[in-house]
Amino acid sequence: MKNEIGFVVKARPYPPEHIFLMDTPDFVPAPELWQWIKSIFLNPEHKLFNPDHVHLGAFYYPQIAVMWAKGGFQKQGRFVVGQTEKIMINASGWKKERQEEQFYQWFNDLPDYLITIDATYAQHANDVDFCALIEHELYHIAHKKDEWGIPSYNRETGKPKLTIQGHDVEEFTGVVRRYGANKEVQEMVNAANQRPTVAKADIYHACGTCFLRVV
Structure with missing residues (x-):
């Protein structure tokens, strides 16, 4: 499909209709979404390859698993529509077994990383907004670097070592x-392009513990 900015996006997966019904699971694995991600953003032959x-x-x-959530959630005053996390089960005994069993029921395996997307948002988002959300979540899974800043690899598998980045x-x-x-970033850009409303010297003299360089 061709969207408003002119590039063609392979028909993207949409959440299954049953996730929006009453008395159905609030979370649904989305292997089709990961396949779409690989065919678009991880495919060197695609125009949207990054x-x-x-x-x-x-x-x-499901080393990197993806799933739909029926809806988003509020966090620190914002509505979250996507989340990426490294799966870490910090528990033991039955609590650990319960958590692991849930992942095995979803993915038939224990993922290393999990990307969760708000199905309600995805159902209504245009192609550009949806692509931006997916790439935002992908950026959270970074190639881990060693102490010298060089990308590191697993000695046994040869695969890149991954880490979560902010x-x-x-x-x-x-x-x-x-x-x-987006609006917040543009506001920061606009502010950076204007003369500061409070000079560094004023901040320095108002708070002596800031240790700002006065220029």
């Missing part, structure tokens, strides 16, 4: 470069 994610190409589903600001630079700034 070399920033090339380290993810060696991983299969935002560049309130967004990833790569997402802004490819899709443009």
